[in-house]
Amino acid sequence: MTEPQIEKQTQVPRDIVLQGSVFAVERLPVSLRGGEMAVRHIVRHPGAVCVLGVLDDGRLVMIRNFRIATQAWMNEFCAGKLEAGEDPRDAALRELEEETGYCAGSIESLGTFYTSPGFTDELMYAFVARQLTPCPPRLELDERIEVVLRTKDEFADLVRRGDICDGKTLATFLRWQLAQS
Secondary structure (H helix, E strand, O other): OOOOOOOOOOOOOOEEEEEOOOOEEEEEEEEOOOOOEEEEEEEEOOOEEEEEEEOOOOOEEEEEEEEOOOOEEEEEOEEEEOOOOOOHHHHHHHHHHHHHOEEEEEEEEEEEEEOOOOOEOOEEEEEEEEEEEEOOOOOOOOOOEEEEEEOHHHHHHHHHHOOOOOHHHHHHHHHHHHHHO
């Protein structure tokens, strides 16, 4: 699958109002219908990966991840941001190993999607990883993650109950399901 094809508008000079370790916030003047000007703030993100790991027995490798922004444990597939110049496939393999303790014998792209284009340009690269073998996990100091193995039916039950509310996980699962049909 290829990246979304979008028609980009003429670039205006960047006015970064916040530079964080993961993203930047840009102040952007925009023209409204009728000619008036307004200001929007856009989160500029380097891109990220989401990895659906599938064991040989069909179970899905998931994580319970404590998210600071929501102050809650989230049921997710492993994911992480791209490092500068990093190939998304390499990032996916790295994140799978770091967060789940599984190495992939094969990895396949499921395509890309924007996580929330109303305020950010974050492009998510989705992958499915197979032929998994255990390897040492390498959690970052600020990560609180538990690995959980789920069947497809258990995953569906969690979605029905509202216990999976992470958009990248839902979108990656849908892309995987559609790729199989």
